[in-house]
Amino acid sequence: EPEVTQTPSHQVTQMGQEVILRCVPISNHLYFYWYRQILGQKVEFLVSFYNNEISEKSEIFDDQFSVERPDGSNFTLKIRSTKLEDSAMYFCASPSTGTSKAFFGQGTRLTVV
């Protein structure tokens, strides 16, 4: 099964610091997504990214968040000034047009202290 790779697997940061979460999606895919899951809660959509532009974003995705594809392969989610409530698992996802499945990375657990 195709893989979506995320780094780091776990990040601990102090409140107010900037963090960058990285994703290497399935090659040749144009659509990428970021989701988050607060511990024990449901998976929430953050943003979708198509052909190097944001195509849709949720209310959660406010000005402290940004996404980039800096080098054509990696896909990053930046949180500028982290808050305690940003603590969650962050998942990158990439859909497969061939199988119609959406593959999720293994996630980055972000802990803001």
Place this chain on the structure above:
Amino acid sequence: ELKVEQNPLFLSMQEGKNYTIYCNYSTTSDRLYWYRQDPGKSLESLFVLLSNGAVKQEGRLMASLDTKARLSTLHITAAVHDLSATYFCAVEYGNKLVFGAGTILRVKS
């Protein structure tokens, strides 16, 4: 805005029993997904259902979709302990998936 409701939210069942998880959604959609999540892990794709009446089976799990009723079911046959996990349905809506709250399944031996 699309709403996705799963029930039950928690299911404790004996090994060997059958049960069904329900997923209702509020707006027309072409695709519905079922995922499994083990504690602390990512989302594993189980099924994608693309059309009305679609039925897919894998082992002891069978998923179906009724787009007219806006309902999908995940049926568990003769449950075994290894099926213990959280199961999510997710509905495709625009450029995103909208997830249900998840059903925590515990299979007791």
